[in-house]
Amino acid sequence: MIAHTxxxxxxxxxxxxxxxxxxxxxxxxxxxxxxxxxLVEASIAAYLGVSRTTVREALLMLQQRGLxxxxxxxxTFVARLSSADALDLKMTRALLEAFAARLAWRSVDNAxxxxxxxxxxxxxxxxxxxxxxxxxxxxxxxxxxxxxxxxSPRLLDLWTSLNGQIGALMLVAVERSHATVEDVVTFHxxxxxxxxxxxxxxxxxxxxxxxVRGGLDTDALTSAIERVLGTLAEPEAPSxxxxxxxxxxxxxx
Amino acid sequence: MIAHTxxxxxxxxxxxxxxxxxxxxxxxxxxxxxxxxxLVEASIAAYLGVSRTTVREALLMLQQRGLxxxxxxxxTFVARLSSADALDLKMTRALLEAFAARLAWRSVDNAxxxxxxxxxxxxxxxxxxxxxxxxxxxxxxxxxxxxxxxxSPRLLDLWTSLNGQIGALMLVAVERSHATVEDVVTFHxxxxxxxxxxxxxxxxxxxxxxxVRGGLDTDALTSAIERVLGTLAEPEAPSxxxxxxxxxxxxxx
DNA sequence: AGCATGGAAAATGTCGACAGTCCACAGTCG
DNA sequence: CGACTGTGGACTGTCGACATTTTCCATGCT
Numbered sequence: 001m002i003a004h005t006x007x008x009x010x011x012x013x014x015x016x017x018x019x020x021x022x023x024x025x026x027x028x029x030x031x032x033x034x035x036x037x038x039l040v041e042a043s044i045a046a047y048l049g050v051s052r053t054t055v056r057e058a059l060l061m062l063q064q065r066g067l068x069x070x071x072x073x074x075x076t077f078v079a080r081l082s083s084a085d086a087l088d089l090k091m092t093r094a095l096l097e098a099f100a101a102r103l104a105w106r107s108v109d110n111a112x113x114x115x116x117x118x119x120x121x122x123x124x125x126x127x128x129x130x131x132x133x134x135x136x137x138x139x140x141x142x143x144x145x146x147x148x149x150x151x152s153p154r155l156l157d158l159w160t161s162l163n164g165q166i167g168a169l170m171l172v173a174v175e176r177s178h179a180t181v182e183d184v185v186t187f188h189x190x191x192x193x194x195x196x197x198x199x200x201x202x203x204x205x206x207x208x209x210x211x212v213r214g215g216l217d218t219d220a221l222t223s224a225i226e227r228v229l230g231t232l233a234e235p236e237a238p239s240x241x242x243x244x245x246x247x248x249x250x251x252x253x
Numbered sequence: 254m255i256a257h258t259x260x261x262x263x264x265x266x267x268x269x270x271x272x273x274x275x276x277x278x279x280x281x282x283x284x285x286x287x288x289x290x291x292l293v294e295a296s297i298a299a300y301l302g303v304s305r306t307t308v309r310e311a312l313l314m315l316q317q318r319g320l321x322x323x324x325x326x327x328x329t330f331v332a333r334l335s336s337a338d339a340l341d342l343k344m345t346r347a348l349l350e351a352f353a354a355r356l357a358w359r360s361v362d363n364a365x366x367x368x369x370x371x372x373x374x375x376x377x378x379x380x381x382x383x384x385x386x387x388x389x390x391x392x393x394x395x396x397x398x399x400x401x402x403x404x405s406p407r408l409l410d411l412w413t414s415l416n417g418q419i420g421a422l423m424l425v426a427v428e429r430s431h432a433t434v435e436d437v438v439t440f441h442x443x444x445x446x447x448x449x450x451x452x453x454x455x456x457x458x459x460x461x462x463x464x465v466r467g468g469l470d471t472d473a474l475t476s477a478i479e480r481v482l483g484t485l486a487e488p489e490a491p492s493x494x495x496x497x498x499x500x501x502x503x504x505x506x
Numbered sequence: 507a508g509c510a511t512g513g514a515a516a517a518t519g520t521c522g523a524c525a526g527t528c529c530a531c532a533g534t535c536g
Numbered sequence: 537c538g539a540c541t542g543t544g545g546a547c548t549g550t551c552g553a554c555a556t557t558t559t560c561c562a563t564g565c566t
Contacts, residue, residue: 040548041547051520056549057313072548072549073268074548088407089407095348153341154344158345158415295518306552307551309518310550326558327517329518
């Protein structure tokens with residue numbers, strides 16, 4: 001009867017597939033496997049010591065999160081983020097989070113601020129490149145605080161579905177642009193301050209500024225759109241017949 | 254050589270799992286299985302004449318599209334849409350499509366309008382309740398025209414991931430609210446006209462108005478979406494109308 | 507009667523295997 | 537020499553079976 005009255009959620013031991021999924025995610029987000037690289041089910045199964053069916057399910061989950069791209073009868077490949085994709089991703093994330101801010105700013109309370117401060121402090125203590133996965137995790141946790149408060153399950157779902165790619169994006173940002181922990185901390189410092197101020201406009205502007213205008217000059221979004229459109233209009237022409245280039249990104253129709 | 258020059262899309266015989274997924278989707282969207290009903294893998298497998306592994310994969314895909322909910326070790330159930338969920342879904346769809354309109358309105362051309370007119374004519378010829386699945390299909394195709402033009406792969410992905418629930422929502426709308434074909438046609442008539450007019454504000458207003466109507470606080474939500482979109486899509490625009498004015502916010506929920 | 511308990515039945519999680527498909531490489535022909 | 541074609545190997549798609557967990561119902565106790 002206890003279960004009925006309290007509606008306790010059982011500890012629900014994690015399934016093998018969840019474990020496998022996490023392992024694969026870590027491998028991708030830590031850069032152990034390169035973008036575009038093929039993920040062979042049998043090899044992974046052997047390495048993880050699980051069935052190929054399980055690996056297959058895990059890959060399907062990762063596809064859902066945008067970390068891998070699956071092409072029927074061809075294979076599964078680690079997703080590739082072109083610069084146009086990166087801009088597109090930032091813009092989309094900005095849209096969702098800005099809207100979330102709009103819905104959530106009234107219900108910001110001290111407990112929430114405190115939680116975020118704790119997370120930020122934890123992030124401050126991180127050192128690259130070893131703590132990189134931890135930084136991603138904290139970053140997502142911080143933003144999740146905001147998006148959850150919006151009170152929209154769908155918005156949260158959509159935002160969550162971008163998380164994988166966001167992690168991948170941060171990975172390349174650190175590798176290529178030499179982003180530092182300070183940069184990330186500074187932004188979140190501003191973000192928390194804006195939430196504390198309870199000003200939706202400032203909060204929204206902080207978010208949009210960071211994603212859309214960050215690193216670029218004015219008219220960032222317009223140029224982002226143009227680039228995205230340009231990339232879409234002209235599919236890459238790979239002259240090489242070599243093995244590695246399935247180009248999972250251009251697949252969409 | 255032909256394959257290289259024409260870039261033909263392989264006929265890509267549909268896999269069994271794709272077929273099974275479609276069958277299940279049809280069953281849900283036609284109301285043959287009720288929301289909340291349990292979907293037993295073995296039964297479905299036997300009925301469709303496929304393996305349980307295949308059914309399992311199909312269910313995972315449907316979960317990704319929000320049509321079913323899977324609880325580990327407990328089962329898969331047809332998703333239930335509460336009235337709050339319906340409202341949430343409409344709001345989210347409005348956000349995505351309004352933003353898509355902002356990105357896409359410049360690239361609207363006659364060919365696109367013509368395609369949409371054709372689809373609309375086809376919709377007009379439909380009769381409820383038999384043609385219901387067809388209406389959903391046309392509705393989604395119409396809106397996809399718009400979202401695709403936005404040129405943002407992520408935006409399209411997010412929008413697509415809502416499609417399943419949108420279909421389910423239309424199903425209950427028809428069953429409960431006695432919505433007619435005329436209602437749907439009229440809205441899309443306005444939508445196409447707005448696109449023809451090449452006015453992003455009217456287009457956006459048409460979309461937001463349609464989805465959010467009947468909600469609790471239409472004005473507040475509309476203004477929230479407008480502000481977010483305004484900031485994102487046209488940072489230069491002097492939309493100071495909302496800047497200093499009073500700020501009606503969403504109270505309930 | 508109401509509630510706990512124990513076990514059978516059912517459903518899910520995981521596995522290994524077979525069959526069909528795709529890719530690379532070599533051979534053939536112009 | 538370059539392009540097409542055939543063959544072998546590797547990989548994915550699908551299947552049926554076993555293992556584990558959950559559900560349901562009958563039974564017994566207070």
